[in-house]
Amino acid sequence: MDPSWAQETFTPYGVSHWALLGVAAVGAGLLVRAGRRQRGTRSGVLFARAFALLLGLFAVAMQIYRLLPPQWDIAVSLPLHLSDFTWLVAVCALWTRWQWAYSLTYYWGLTLNPQAMITPALDAPGFPHVDFVDFWTQHVLVVWAAIYLTWGLGSRPDWRSLATAAVVTIAWGVSVFGFNLVTGANYGFLNAKPDNPSLLDVMGPWPWYLAVEFAVGIAAWALITWPWTRSAGRSTRRARATPAR
Template identity: 85%
Template sequence: MDPSWAQETFTPYGVSHWVLLGAAAVGAVLLVRAGRRQRGTRSEVLFARAFALLLGLFALAMQVYRVLPSQWDIGVSLPLHLSDLTWVVAVYALWTRRWWAHSLTYYWGLTLNPQAMLTPALDAPGFPHVDFVDFWVQHTLVVWAAIYLTWGLGLRPGWRALATAVLVTVAWGVLVFGFNSVTGTNYGFLNAKPDNPSLLDVMGPWPWYLAVEFAVGVAAWALITWPWTRAARPTTSAN
């Protein structure tokens, strides 16, 4: 029997899925250790910016690939998913360590990306197909960026960061919902649930699952903000 890596279609919770999740966890631990050693040194800036270039160049290359005539599909080729916006702010956060960019990377990268990785909406061949590589590399690098900035370099979110993330997310949702309604697309799964099993399945029918998703998301973001506000040391995010 062929190994999971050689299967024609990616299988959730197959061998390859577990290997990828394990590799993401190990990489996160290593990045935290590296970030803590680099704090306050020149290598902190160099490493963070190299990380930003790696993520940015990879994501840009994949975006160029998506808009090639052979790949073009208005329903999937445009960078309108929240994950597309996430990698952009993650690159900026790594390069500048601005508080607002870190905030968006923290909230989006540590809730939306892990959910996508645990229940991937990936109807594509496995490794080394470009769709497989794109999905896993981009989602993993963004999660790593959020973890590296927060637990490695010591940037901290707060209630202002949470409010910023909520406002920007709502603005994105309104704009993309309008685009979906006009074009018949479903970016962000704002106009219909994905075909694959996901957490949205337990949140009711459309449009009610949007309200439930928003409430659960804000509650989750508040929960991962509260421990930092209890800490004695001040916020260290760059202004």
């Protein structure tokens, strides 16, 4: 069975695109509700680890598929995009709740992945093509992981978390940029813009858009850090102002 609709190239802002964004939004809301009920319980630990296994097993299966001889291409098959590292740290954060892993999941998962979902660099047939399933499943699951950990289970970023994310992102960028130069690849779109329309189009030509992208990213990360640090400060002041009994 080879339905013609499955052979059509994915169209940004078509019916399937809006449907997937809707599913992502609804799923995020359900996970927040589930996480709040499970917060501080054994069931919360088990659910988070089951989530980690689901994400990890799916991503590993897709990576094995891309390394098979019929799919192998050094320019696209290696797990060097930042989204590839994002699912790795998301699995670690869900399983361990380590702050550094949560920090990277929070910043990468709530800024880079949504941007990729809104302006997807996806030149492939629609569902059920493996590239379509891989792209959307991994991106959505990582966004869900960041939302579940934060608004469901109660993990919180702080300014140290932002610094960790900035340093690791710079290290990734320098390493992958060098790899791209040697191999002619373009992982992370560090050496050229993607062919599809994206936010990079309004950030100037290469290489200036890299500096603009980083500055905008840091500003966005600061904006999504500040509310948590502000609320934490208010809680501390209230605790200090409460007389001991």
